[in-house]
Amino acid sequence: MSPRGGTGQEAEMPPPERRALLTVSDLHVHLGESHILQGIDFDVAEGGVTALLGRNGVGKTTTLRALMGLVDRRGGIRYGDADIASTPTHRIVRRGVGYVPEDRDVFAGLTVEENLRLAERDPEPRYSLVYDLFPELKQRAKQLAGTLSGGQQQMVAIARALLNDNRLLLVDEPTKGLAPLLVAEVARVLERVAELATVLLVEQNLGVVQRVARDAVVLDTGRVVHVGPAQELLADTAMVHRMLGVGAAA
Amino acid sequence: MSTFVLLTVTGVGLGALYFLIASGLSLIYGLMGVLNFAHGAFLTVGAYAMWFTESKLGGIAVLPRFLLGALAGLVVGGVFAALVELVLIRPLYRRHIEQVLVTVGLALATTALVISIWGNDARPVPAPAWLGETTTLLGAHIPNDRWLLIVTAVVVLAGLNAFLRRTRYGLIIRAGVENRAMVTALGIDVRRAFTLVFAIGGVAAALAGVLSNVYFSTVDPSRGTSLLIFAFIVVVIGGLGSLRGTAGAALVVGLVQQYANYYASSGLGDLSVVLLLGLVLLVRPRGLSASFA
Numbered sequence: 001m002s003p004r005g006g007t008g009q010e011a012e013m014p015p016p017e018r019r020a021l022l023t024v025s026d027l028h029v030h031l032g033e034s035h036i037l038q039g040i041d042f043d044v045a046e047g048g049v050t051a052l053l054g055r056n057g058v059g060k061t062t063t064l065r066a067l068m069g070l071v072d073r074r075g076g077i078r079y080g081d082a083d084i085a086s087t088p089t090h091r092i093v094r095r096g097v098g099y100v101p102e103d104r105d106v107f108a109g110l111t112v113e114e115n116l117r118l119a120e121r122d123p124e125p126r127y128s129l130v131y132d133l134f135p136e137l138k139q140r141a142k143q144l145a146g147t148l149s150g151g152q153q154q155m156v157a158i159a160r161a162l163l164n165d166n167r168l169l170l171v172d173e174p175t176k177g178l179a180p181l182l183v184a185e186v187a188r189v190l191e192r193v194a195e196l197a198t199v200l201l202v203e204q205n206l207g208v209v210q211r212v213a214r215d216a217v218v219l220d221t222g223r224v225v226h227v228g229p230a231q232e233l234l235a236d237t238a239m240v241h242r243m244l245g246v247g248a249a250a
Numbered sequence: 251m252s253t254f255v256l257l258t259v260t261g262v263g264l265g266a267l268y269f270l271i272a273s274g275l276s277l278i279y280g281l282m283g284v285l286n287f288a289h290g291a292f293l294t295v296g297a298y299a300m301w302f303t304e305s306k307l308g309g310i311a312v313l314p315r316f317l318l319g320a321l322a323g324l325v326v327g328g329v330f331a332a333l334v335e336l337v338l339i340r341p342l343y344r345r346h347i348e349q350v351l352v353t354v355g356l357a358l359a360t361t362a363l364v365i366s367i368w369g370n371d372a373r374p375v376p377a378p379a380w381l382g383e384t385t386t387l388l389g390a391h392i393p394n395d396r397w398l399l400i401v402t403a404v405v406v407l408a409g410l411n412a413f414l415r416r417t418r419y420g421l422i423i424r425a426g427v428e429n430r431a432m433v434t435a436l437g438i439d440v441r442r443a444f445t446l447v448f449a450i451g452g453v454a455a456a457l458a459g460v461l462s463n464v465y466f467s468t469v470d471p472s473r474g475t476s477l478l479i480f481a482f483i484v485v486v487i488g489g490l491g492s493l494r495g496t497a498g499a500a501l502v503v504g505l506v507q508q509y510a511n512y513y514a515s516s517g518l519g520d521l522s523v524v525l526l527l528g529l530v531l532l533v534r535p536r537g538l539s540a541s542f543a
Contacts, residue, residue, distance in 0.1 A: 068435055070431055070434075070435065088434070088439075089431075089434040089435055090434045090435075090436075090437050090438055090439045090440070093434075093435060093436065093437035094437045099435045101432065101435070105429055105432045105435075107424075107425045107428050107429065107432070108428060109424060109428055110421070110424060110425060110428075114421055114425075117418075117421065118421050118422065118425050118433070118436060118438070119436045121436075121437050160436065164437075
């Protein structure tokens with residue numbers, strides 16, 4: 001995102017020194033009768049974490065799903081040098097996009113090891129990195145993923161995205177439903193991940209956002225209402241309260 | 251006692267036939283959400299390909315002729331099924347009503363086409379003499395074709411299980427049955443698995459066609475349609491998408507049908523199977539086994 005503060009709904013050009021890896025322009029999504037995304041524009045600068053914020057139900061998850069091609073979408077999505085707005089999901093992923101979905105979506109009937117094997121794309125998957133971050137997954141290789149705790153399932157979901165050398169990671173509420181100790185653990189992992197790839201992070205826990213995010217994009221009812229540096233936004237209590245609601249002020 | 255043994259072995263053999271059809275139906279529904287009403291057409295096409303090949307190979311001995319015919323049936327059934335997926339199902343991706351309509355249409359058209367070319371009458375299919383003889387078990391004289399049905403189904407069940415457990419495509423299919431979208435979000439083109447599952451289902455259905463040719467000693471145009479009904483019942487009872495549940499349900503349906511036909515009254519077998527279906531739907535609406543293989 002542009003480091004300039006601003007509340008405009010127009011796409012802002014990134015400053016010349018930081019190139020945009022992802023440029024979303026006038027993106028629309030309809031689900032049934034609902035117009036979920038009503039023409040959103042934002043950039044994700046290369047490197048670091050960009051947080052996608054907003055109250056419940058404003059379209060954050062839908063935005064990630066639209067970028068992944070998991071819902072029908074209309075508008076422009078520029079990733080690197082290519083337009084991926086009509087590219088099928090598996091081709092988008094093969095361009096180096098990793099997805100850690102809301103609610104983890106691990107395959108319950110497959111073992112941990114099978115879940116990871118399914119995610120292998122590169123000729124040499126980075127198991128050493130994954131097991132370094134999550135040693136527990138090695139011990140639980142033969143366990144069915146459906147019998148893991150929420151935190152362990154989140155590890156599998158993140159590990160799947162880290163196994164390949166991805167350029168962009170879309171991470172949807174990785175701390176949802178986790179105990180405070182695990183939230184800190186996930187934040188630590190996200191910091192590590194941000195050194196390896198660009199991250200677009202949906203997150204309700206503002207403590208985690210504070211710790212890991214550089215830029216912030218705020219959505220409200222299917223529109224972008226604010227873009228700017230994350231720290232600036234979080235320091236402005238009145239703005240946080242207005243844009244993210246009381247419940248989100250963690 | 252000997253009657254009971256004969257009924258049991260025949261029931262298991264019939265269950266084996268149902269399993270061969272139902273396994274493909276169950277996999278296709280589990281992975282793709284497609285109710286494939288054209289599955290009986292795969293059986294019919296396979297059965298006729300076998301009969302046609304055998305009829306063109308008049309000069310050679312019965313066994314190689316039979317084996318070549320069977321092989322031709324399997325190949326044609328598998329290729330036909332894969333083409334159906336590529337040409338008819340794929341363009342209608344995510345449009346389930348249209349997919350049902352196109353498979354129903356294909357089923358009707360296939361039967362009509364077969365009748366228009368080879369007529370409505372049953373045609374004799376030559377098979378090795380051994381299959382027409384009997385083996386004595388516990389005092390019962392059991393036709394040998396029953397053993398062939400049972401052994402084939404067991405081999406297919408074991409093979410499908412090994413395929414699902416040990417291969418990359420098996421992994422993709424098991425994962426896809428759980429959550430297709432997430433499989434594509436891992437960079438996998440799940441549509442290739444769709445074609446593969448259709449091809450596997452087509453070969454299994456064609457195998458059922460070949461074996462039904464042996465069991466009935468003839469081939470006729472309505473075979474696929476009539477067996478498909480029982481296969482659907484098996485799939486629903488077994489739980490959609492579950493291979494093990496399908497195998498168990500096929501066994502139960504085959505046995506119930508045989509016992510009811512003999513001990514109650516002839517013709518009651520089909521009715522009792524439908525009653526069984528109703529009972530399962532009332533007690534366990536998701537089928538006997540809700541999990542996958």
